[in-house]
Amino acid sequence: MFLINCPYCGERDQQEFKAGGEAHIERPKQPTELSDDEWAEYLFMRKNIKGVQFERWNHAHGCRKWFNMARDTSNDEIKAIYKMGEKPPTQ
Amino acid sequence: MTLNLRVKSSEFIDETNRISFKFDGKTYYGFKGDTLASALIANNVHLVGRSFKYHRPRGIMTSGSEEPNAIVQVNPNSNITEPNARATEIEIYEGLEASSQNCWPSVNFDIGGINNFLAPLFPAGFYYKTFMWPKSFWEKYEFFIRHSAGLGKSPNTRDPDIYDHRNIHCDVLVVGAGISGILAAKNAAKNNFKTLLLDEKNELGGSTIFEANEDNKINHNSASEWLKKEINELKNIENLEIKTRTSVAAYHQYNYLLARENLTDHLVKKDKKNKIRQRLLKIRAKKVILATGALERPLIFNNNDRPGIMLSSAIKKYSNFYGVACGTKNIFFTNNDSAYESALSLHNKGIKVEAIIDIRENSDTKIIKKINDAGIKIYWAHTIVDTRGYKRLSGVSIMKLSNDGTSVTGNKISISCDCLGIAGGWTPAVHLYTQSGSKLTFDEERKIFFPKTDTKEQISVGSCGGDFELDEIITNLNYKLKNFLNINKTDFEGISLENDHETSKRNIWLLPSDKTIGKTKPFVDYQNDATAKDIKLALREGFRSIEHVKRYTTTGMGTDQGKLGNMHALGIIADTAGVKMGELGTTTFRPPYTPLTFGTIVGRNVGEFFDTFRRTPMNDWHIKNKAEFENVGQWKRSWYYPKEDETMHQAVQRESKAARQSAGILDASTLGKIDIQGSDASEFLNRVYTNAWSKLAIGKCRYGLMLNEDGMVYDDGVTTRLGENHYIMTTTTGGAANVLGKLEDYLQTEWPELDVYLTSVTDHFATASLCGPNSKKILNKIIPDLDLSDDNFPHMSFKEVLIDKIKCRIMRISFTGELSYEINAPASYGEAIWQKCIEAGKEFNITPYGTETMHLLRAEKGFIIVGQDTDGTMTPIDLQMDWIVSKKKYDFIGKRSLYRSDTMKEDRKQLVGLLTEDPNIVLEEGAQIVSELNQKPVEMLGHVTSSYFSPNLNKSIALAVVKDGKNMMGRKLFVPMENKNISVTVANTVFYDEKNERLNA
Structure with a gap:
């Protein structure tokens, strides 16, 4: 059970949050211009790596805000938490 | 046979408080402070159960939660009986009843015992191999297997006890109240850390408190006496909360731990009443100090499972703590010095120790000298090759070990005894450490897996950290504690320590016998009846991964999770396969450390508190009018309203006809309602629905279909434009929360530039849906001023009106295909508005209908x-x-x-x-x-x-x-x-x- 530092509310128990999958996948601005393969890439393809992964999380039972998290999937260490629209940490 | 084995009054047992209890129907006596195990041993009862597969007689092996054999059924004759309780953990109380498990008709005469003689037919993987063919026979086999397998019987009525959950936040959590845990907790609390100290036992002090070892001295006192003073001081320390009878079950990420606090199991029936039985503690600690101690290992040799064969440390605890002798003629079998301490404890209490069999060549520590002085015979470099006695150990045969330890030589010596203490060394209790995600290191010399690395948030101290000897424990504890808590000094820094140091070591995972391995039964996992032979067979059959061998042989898969024998299983695999133990790794330690009852896990969430449920403002009316309810999401919705002895079918048929022929009324309050405002609200709806929204006039309603990004239908509902920049969206009852979540997701992450605000208003409005050809007449009676003509109030439009000064929104929309009006009133007026509709509708025989009729009517229309x-x-x-998918929208x-x-x-x-x-x-x-x-x-x-x-x-x-x-x-x-x-x-x-x-x- 993680302890997550919501950027708007502070540290809260994981059960207040909802995981929202991989972060930094932008919805294409012009979907109609894309081929089936390109659209499928956006729609279906997600990374599942061992190591630091960038994820979207939502403080569903709190402020309802979405934010990003860099998490090491091998040991569940939360490396960084940053707001939507912010760049992922480089390290 | 009544033989009193109480040896000497013990300070931990209250001999003035005699307690009677029943085991397997027979009445026995013990004292306040006894466990069921110690009280049974005092009555010379060792045979307490039958093994899982071979139904071999089994006795009490340990004195703690690692017990594999003495698994009993508590209150066996009650329908709230509890299976799989460990006799070594049950504190006796007046009226306690318990019985053996896995035996029929009785523990003394068990039909299943025949399996023992058929053992050659039951190798590892027996079930997998045997019952796979012919395939169609599995169901027949299964019936037989289910009846003969399984431990204990489950209760068959609702658990009447009360369970509770509690959240705890602390600065420092100390798990285990042995000497290390006590010193750690004391120093943490003294340095202003809010500290919680937990121990699974009912007393503090771990094994130091009763060790009675004159050679272990702190500040020139015996370690036991010194520790007692430390414990006495604990009650004066602020910031320190101590909970005994509290077992930590799980250690999750970010120092989140679950513990079971046992509050009433040790009390007599009348004192249990109306009290919380067990409490699940959900602990979030800033720092965790693990001081969980070590578990003694058995030795693996032929027929090492007879009643009377026990861990050496358990024999010591029974004699020193409970004042009970486990036998009248005792032998110890060891590979280290700790058995000598146990032997000396017995000897000093006047209990006969026949001999000590040591696989080592020699040792010359002080304790060995004391044993020699006591005249106890030591057989160096010997091993037990067999044991005798069926329901109770009667003797052992020993032989000299070869130099390489793989065979035996010389003459067989037979020694009679009724109790054998085995001491195979110590395994740090690292279960919680590994559950937390930390990795173990193998120490080749000491043959232990131990936590080598500490973190800023967690340390392991004492023997669970791999320190076994007193000076080592205290010195390392002092050092670790100062770093961990960032303090300059501990209050035990610089105390004088004296203790013996073990010098000689020898480890043999599987001890040889004069018989070939095929003819022996060296048990590795007592609870699952897995032998070293089974492990070797698995390796011969090609299994290599430790996780696979575990599952194939079931080693370590019992309720004790192989606390005793797992290390030997690993050792035997490593030896046989010729790999290093450090490379082999361990199997995964999973929570819970000791079994939890379902009651504790569930806590208060039983019966009507199982889940939250939501009721509409008209709920009381529905109940008064005999509605049957159905669960829709968390809502309780009226399903149908049976009249007199109508069946569901009859009621639904009647309701459906009424709604089409005259008038019906449905409580639609549960539909999700989202208030949408902002200058980009129309654009937002355009993006989330498949159809076009820009041209919807104020005061009009439109049905919308919402898709997932994959094109699949996600939700639907009618949205009404209340103003230029103001809409109210309805969603399906079950989808409301998810739709809001999805819309928020797009707004916050994909389209943050849109000026749109979403608010859930589902609970703010009650909705009565009037339906049928007479609904207009009924509405006209309620709001005579409103022009209900199709010109003024057409289908798919909305009016805001006052009904008795109550502001209501009325939408003329239909889910049934009939003329319909949905009246949305502020929730607190919902029932009043509903009543008004019912009153006004009486002359038209207005019929309330539920979700079933609604479903039927919309199906007639193909909605x-x-x-x-x-x-x-x-x-x-x-x-x-x-038709609903816009071709024009980009x-x-x-x-x-x-x-x-x-x-x-x-x-x-x-x-x-x-x-x-x-x-x-x-x-x-x-x-x-x-x-x-x-x-x-x-x-x-x-x-x-x-x-x-x-x-x-x-x-x-x-x-x-x-x-x-x-x-x-x-x-x-x-x-x-x-x-x-x-x-x-x-x-x-x-x-x-x-x-x-x-x-x-």
Whole structure:
């Protein structure tokens, strides 16, 4: 059970949050211009790596805000938490 | 046989408080402070159970939670009986009843014991190998296996006890109140850390408190005496909370731990009453200090499981702590010095120790000298090759070990005894450490897995950290504690320590016998009856991964999770396969450390508190009017309103007719309602719904279909434009929260530039849906001032009105195909408005109807229910709802996916109507649809999604998804059922009033 530092509310128990999958996948601005393969890439393809992964999380039972998290999937260490629209940490 | 084995009064046992209890129907006596195990041993009862597979007689092995054998049924004659309790953990109280498990008819005469003699037929993987053929026989085998396997019986009525949960936040959590844990907790609390100290036992002090070892001295006192003073001081320390009888079950990420606090199990019945039995502590600690100690290892040799064979440390605890002798003629068998301490404890209490058998060549520590001085014979470099006695140990045979330890030589010596203490060294209790995600290191010399690395948030101290000797423990504790808590000094820094140091070591995972291994029974996992032989067989059969060997042989898979024998299993695998133990690794330690009752896990969430439920403002009226309810999400919705002895079918048929012939009323308060405001609200709706929204006039309503980005239907509902920048969206009852979440997601992450604000107002409004040809007349009675003409108030429009000064929103929308009005009132006036409708509707025989009738009426009209007629694989095109998908809009959620090659395929499963050849047969929802009856294997074309008997059409109707259904109009298909094939015809989805004439009737 993680302890997550919501950027708007502070540290809260994981059960207040909802995981929202991989972060930094932008919805294409012009979907109609894309081929089936390109659209499928956006729609279906997600990374599942061992190591630091960038994820979207939502403080569903709190402020309802979405934010990003860099998490090491091998040991569940939360490396960084940053707001939507912010760049992922480089390290 | 009554033999009093109480040796000497113990300070931990209250001999003035005599307690009677029953075991296997017989009455025994013990004292306050005894466990069931110590009290039974005092009564010379060692045989307490039968083993799992071979039904071999088994006795008490340990004195703690690692017990594999003494697993008993508590209150066996009650229907709230509890199985799989460890006799070594049950504190006795007046009236306690317990019995053996896994034996029939009795522990003394167990029919299953024949398995022991058939043992050659039961090798590892026996069940996998034997019952796989012929395949069709599995069900017969299973019946037999289920009856002869399984430990204990489960209670068969509702648990009457009260359980509780509590959240705890602390600075420092110390797990284990042995010497290390006590010193750690004391120093943490003294340095202003809010500290919680937990121990699974009912007393503090771990094994130091009763060790009575004169050679272990702290500040020139015996370590036991010194520790007692430290414990006495604890009560004066602020910031320190101590909980005994509290076992930590799980250690999750970020220092989140679950512990079970046992509050009443040790009390007599009348004192248990109305009290919380067990409490689950959910602890979030800033720092965790693990001081969980070490578990003594057994030794693995032929027939090492007879009643009377126990861990050496357990024998010491029974004698020193409980004042009970485990036997009258004792032998110890060891590979280290700790058995000598136990032997000396017995000897000093006047209990006879016959001999000590040591696999080592020699040792010259002080304790050995004391044993020699006591005249106890030591057999160096010897091993036990066999034991005797069926229901109780009667003797052992020993032989000299070869130099390499793989065989035995010389003459067999026979020694008689009734108790054998085995000491195979110590295993740090690292279960919680590994559960937390930390990795173990193997120490080749000491043959232990231990936590080598500490973190800023967690340390392991004492023997669970790999420190076994007193000076080592205290010195390292001092050092670690100062770093961990960032303090300059501990209050035990610089105390004087004296203790013996072990010098000689020898470890043999599997001790040899004079017989070949095939003819021996060296048990590694007592609870699951797995022997070293089974492990070797698994390796011969090609298993290599430790996780696979574990599952194949079931080693370590009992309720004790192999706390005793796992290290030996690893050692035997490593030796046999010729790999290093450090490289082999361990199996995964999983929570809970000791079993938890379901009651504790569930806590207060039982019965009506199992889940939260929501009731509408009209709920009291529904109850008064005898509604049956159904659960929709968390809502309790009126399902139907049976009159007198009406069946559900009769009630629904009556309600459905009434709604079409005169007037019906439905409580639609549960529909999700989202208030949408902002200058970009119209643009936002354009992007989330498939149809166009920009041109919707203020005061008008529109039905919308919402897709997932993959093009599949996600939700639907009517949205009304209340103002220029103000809409109210309705969602399905079950989808409300998810829809809001999804919309917020897009707003916050994809389209943050849109000026839109969403607010859930589901609970703010109560909705009464008036339906039927007379609904206009009824509404006119309620609001005479309102012009209800089609010109002023047409279908799909909205009015804001006052009903008795209450501001209400009325939408003329319909889910039944009849003329309908949805009256939305502030929730607190919901019941009043509902009552008013009922009163006004009396002359038209207004009929309240529930969700079932609603479903039937909409099915007559072919209106879908998202989640019933769709399942996340249906596009609007599949639903034959092409009309709702805007071709003009550049983009909306899911649009691009509608043009993927797969979603554009002609022969996808599509929603169609089905009519049965016999109009009286109602199809089963979920039934499969085929076109050929004699084809094998037959192709499933689809399934029935909605099916009813329509009273308005006087025939059965159904909706179904069928492959290429659009092109099958009029085709004859079949719905094969268990004992008949039903002929059906594919039809239009709209069965009733195809031209929508009734909306304006």
